[in-house]
Amino acid sequence: MIFTMILAGGKGNRMGNKDIPKQFLILGDKPIIIHTIEKFLLFNEINEVIALCPKEWLIHTKNLLHKHCIPESRVTVVEGGDTRHRTIQKGISFLQDHRNASSNDIIITHDAVRPFVSYRIIKENIEQCVAHGAVDTVIPATDTIVRSEDGRTLNEIPPRQELYQGQTPQSFRIGTIIDSYRSLESQEIEMATDAAKIALLNGKDVYIVIGESTNLKITTPSDLLFANAILKEGVVK
Template sequence: MIYAQIMAGGIGKRMGNVPLPKQFLMLGSKPIIVHTIEKFILHTEFELILVSVPEDWISYTEDILKKHAVTDERLRVISGGAERNDTLDNALKYIEQNKALTDEDLLITHDAVRPFITRRIIEDNIKALEDYDAADTVIAAFDTIVEGKDGEVSNIPVRDLMYQGHTPQSFRINSLKESLSKLSIEKRQELSDSAKIMLLDGKKVKMVDSEVFNIKITTPYDLTIANAILENIH
């Protein structure tokens, strides 16, 4: 079976002085998270679509889904975690408690604040898992990437080998669980990228091509750009 997880566990500190976590801010006539959920509902292959939000915002999320007539029997609003990998782990536990897992089960995870995800990107992630334990959606880096430490440049990698990580990140569930089980609590908290869990366990991760408009809305500037994108696609 194929499961989706829309990750909205954070509060978005880089968005500045706003009254709501960034995933609930308005993009056009609807909250950002609603745009994203609607994209996943269109994909009929998903057995469940888990929406992971801060525990205190579960009722609010359910209310806005009703308000915007987002109804699908596969939707479940569940609690996220303190860190990204905790949010991922909570989704795995939810699936395991409600379904019998097999080696064929897949999880497609996506940032709630990337509302311009396309059907093609989702399908390419699913297809990549036919031959790999994990997939990471990326786009080639346009700018030179500079590594730095303590205010000084420490390395300038070859740009042609550099990519920017987007989402979805996708996994064979049992393989992901196996790799997660080998991490210490400290390592889980340290890792900000779920695909790296697989790499650290020696597993290969397939790159899936993203789109330049599959942006993550993190700052007020990003929200301005997102509104411009929305106007152009309507």
């Protein structure tokens, strides 16, 4: 089976709006999270979408799904955790406890605030995860990346052709990501930026799907302005 986890646990402080998390802000004529969920509902091979939200926003999320005619048979709203990793782990526990998910089943993890993920990116995540067990979506770095240990002086300028910027989805066989989480101490887990890093720390090979510049993460007011421009122009397929 194939499941999607929409990671919607963030509070959106960088958006400057403390009253509503960024995933519930309106993009065009509907909330960002609805745009995102709808992208995954295009795939019949995805058995279920799990939207992982803050506890205080569970009812609001369910109401939004109903308002936008998204069937309960395809999307389930579940309480997330207080960090990205705890949210993913809660999602895995839900699938194991309530969906009898096996180690060979696949989870596609995706940021709720990346509403422009394309059909191709999702399709290639599924295909590559079936083949390899762990996948990350990335785009080649266009700017020179520098490394500084103290924030004052440069330590290294790595070759740009070897560098990529991470996006989502990140997709895993459930057994692969469970083994990775279990192999690490809690401090190591919290220091890792995302689930792909967790898999790497456990010695897993993580394969690449090339993303797209339009697959942006909406985290600031300027991002939301840009996203509305993308939506208006209809440049994402």
